[in-house]
Amino acid sequence: MKSGSNLEKVLKAGHFAFTGELGPPRGTDAEEVRKKAAFLKGNVDSVNITDNQTAMVRMASWAASLLIMQEGLEPNYQMVCRDRNRLAMQADILGAYALGIRNMLCLSGDHQQFGDHPSAKGVFDIDSMQLIYMVKKMRDESKFLGGGDIEEPPQMFIGAAANPFAEPFEWRVHRLAKKINAGVDFIQTQCIYNMDKFREWIKRANDMGLTEKVYILAGVTPMKSIGMAKYMKAKVPGMDVPDEIIKRLQGAEKGKVAAEGIKIACEQIEEFKELQGVAGVHLMAIEWEHKVPEIAELAKVLPRPVME
């Protein structure tokens, strides 16, 4: 065991993992975090706590992580490279571990231009790949990036993102291999809508032997509406939404579009359970946390395994 986190145990035992996501509030309301957490409890193995998602200021990821731990959930602490330099990052990692956080997701972060402080200075002292390398060095060598010794090093289960759809497609598996070499333990992918492309990506990852070295959790976000599907297709960089998805939603009866979105998601999850190389699903139902129990039920991923 690298970290002994619940997520690591679930994956190591060969269970099909199911993780969720929670966005901290744009304010100090702990109750809001607890409410969202209540919908996720018992339905997922670990919950990603986003870090200033879309470059909007929100409650710190470590703080919201702590709040959900108090509710009996396991956080997956996200950290972006946009907002901190290597000193602040390492300090936060030590603090997070001391507070009981055991999973981390290393991300570049959306460009600050997208958020509510568009002219903020983007730090990017290190990038997501180098962040993985740094967390691994802290864990496995008990060393800070600068070379100094760490007493009681943080034993994190190290995660990262992968986008199977971004061009150049040929490069995607190499980038995955690079993350594995840097030290990543698990991957959560970008939301998948283009299943053909995803199958091709995972096949290539299998062929290169990558899926034996890393746990891949397929990213799923159910579409709430036709507008959301169109927006994601047109406006969200790196998102691949085939027209068939939009057509299927358009074909749904009035008032049943969201249900159709959930149905599509559940069909995907069914396929992922059988797909070689996929170790689980990461469900990103942001601002739709109350639907998670229903989705988990319909996707037949309940009950979640209880690990020792």
Added chain:
Amino acid sequence: MIVAQRKPFDEIMDMLKGYKKVLNVGCGTCVAVCLAGGEKEVTVLNTELDMARKLKDDPIEIDGITIERQCDREYLAELDAKVDAYEAVVSMACGVGVQFLAERFPQIPVFPMVDTSGLAANQAVGWYEERCRSCNQCVLGMTGGICPVTMCAKGLYNGPCGGTNQGSCEINMDQPCAWYMIYERLERQGRLDNILELHKPVEWLDQTPRTLIQPGYKKIDPEDMV
């Protein structure tokens, strides 16, 4: 070359409030080429200032002179005999020139008239694009001649990030993704192995003021020079 752009006129008017006799010093090198601070731009600014101040009933006496390079003592020397006749000096050179001027005449207020924006290439007349951030450790050999520090909006050394969008950067469809271009070029040259390995965290060399002394040369006391 170094490129710059004239400051907004209101900001210039604000800086010169209260000064009645001013010398405007242009620079004949980079900023002249990029049409920001050469002889012609000195004349234009002076004319505008003269008119604007007259309209305000607060005339200004403003002379202009353009020297070859403001970042070079040899040329600044021309100004030694002139500046003391003025209440202030304004410079149309890049930030280097402004500072060098201010350093030579510490008794006189010196104001910048341009905003220096960077090291850029001349795409066409009046159109310049940044290409270098002078990071002090060039990786262009590895990246197929495309600078990730300058051209990638996040300055990533292990790109592209997840936001890369069909060849464009996530910030804007009109901005090419540097890492997409790097991939394409290296692929065409059969050099993808350059970027297969992790590029370790960078030891930044631009975090303190830098001094550069070429091999065979040494630091000498400015007093001993011209």
